[in-house]
Amino acid sequence: MSKRDEQRQLVKIATLYYVDRLKQSDIAKTMDLSQSFVSRALTRCVNEGFVKISVIQPSHVFLGLESQLQKRYNITQAIVVDVPDNPDESQIKQAIGSAAAHYLQTSLRPNDLVGVSAWSGTITAMVDNMHPLNVKARGVIQLLGGVGPNGNVQATLLTHSLANMLNCSPSLLPSQSIERSIDDKKRLMAAQEVSEVVDQFKEVDLAIVGIGMLEPSELLRSSGNYYHGEMLGKLAQRGAVGDICLHYYNENGEPVLSDEEDPVIGMPLDLVKKCPRVVALAGSLEKSVAIKGALIGGYVDVLITDRFTAEALLR
Numbered sequence: 001m002s003k004r005d006e007q008r009q010l011v012k013i014a015t016l017y018y019v020d021r022l023k024q025s026d027i028a029k030t031m032d033l034s035q036s037f038v039s040r041a042l043t044r045c046v047n048e049g050f051v052k053i054s055v056i057q058p059s060h061v062f063l064g065l066e067s068q069l070q071k072r073y074n075i076t077q078a079i080v081v082d083v084p085d086n087p088d089e090s091q092i093k094q095a096i097g098s099a100a101a102h103y104l105q106t107s108l109r110p111n112d113l114v115g116v117s118a119w120s121g122t123i124t125a126m127v128d129n130m131h132p133l134n135v136k137a138r139g140v141i142q143l144l145g146g147v148g149p150n151g152n153v154q155a156t157l158l159t160h161s162l163a164n165m166l167n168c169s170p171s172l173l174p175s176q177s178i179e180r181s182i183d184d185k186k187r188l189m190a191a192q193e194v195s196e197v198v199d200q201f202k203e204v205d206l207a208i209v210g211i212g213m214l215e216p217s218e219l220l221r222s223s224g225n226y227y228h229g230e231m232l233g234k235l236a237q238r239g240a241v242g243d244i245c246l247h248y249y250n251e252n253g254e255p256v257l258s259d260e261e262d263p264v265i266g267m268p269l270d271l272v273k274k275c276p277r278v279v280a281l282a283g284s285l286e287k288s289v290a291i292k293g294a295l296i297g298g299y300v301d302v303l304i305t306d307r308f309t310a311e312a313l314l315r
Contacts, residue, residue, distance in 0.1 A: 014045040065310040073295040079304040092283040092306050097125025100281050100304050108135050112205040115143040117245050118155035120210030121219050122281040130165045137166035141200050144245045144266035145177035148223035173197045177225035177246050179263045201267045207275045211282035212243040213290045242290025253297015272299045288312040
């Protein structure tokens, strides 16, 4: 058999498959070939240049930025969303929340224990964009105290909503995020209804977290779960740039408070780092230093952010 005969056969197989849309089994039957021969022929057609496959990337897709972020920070996946020029905070939250909803709907595994840091406007946007799934999670657990000192229970409502979407029960953390003292924290951590939830932190398969800055978000301000006064000054003095579950770290991702100083009841940074899959929802240029610290600290496996923040993280 000459080279030309071989090439003619390869091109015919490729035309029947890619142009005429025949199945490999139908091509094999039509041409009196084995299906394995057809499969190998199609692979050769690509390798030898008879078939060129191109992926057309829409203008709102940023695969290059995603790939660079993954390589730069050694994360499993980066998802970069499109936002308008000069976006406001609401537009960023909605775009990231929508992408996060799609990610969770397509990647949740049956019986995953999902942890959620529920004091987050972006996570709220994610839940608002979700619809009930066919997959049943093992449970949804609050990773941060779900009661605001002023009676705000928005985090509890969000946790209930997410659990309903995932066809499971919520595990609520019946405490404030920040207790008044270390002694108050120890007393609450010893209470059965709190300790039962905290003990589950190490079992979380998928943690959904926001990334905060030293300056509290509007949601945290309204809930009352934020530092001010002397403690805020101490955090700034020690170089705090951001937080996950209200545990603060510096630009290198290192915690700035010891366990003996930290009155927060929430998933600690060492367990965040050990969690099999941590999905961080965070965007806006003013948060880029906080996000970068979390990435350098190794707390994030999947980052969902906006295109301008992605570019800032790569500069």
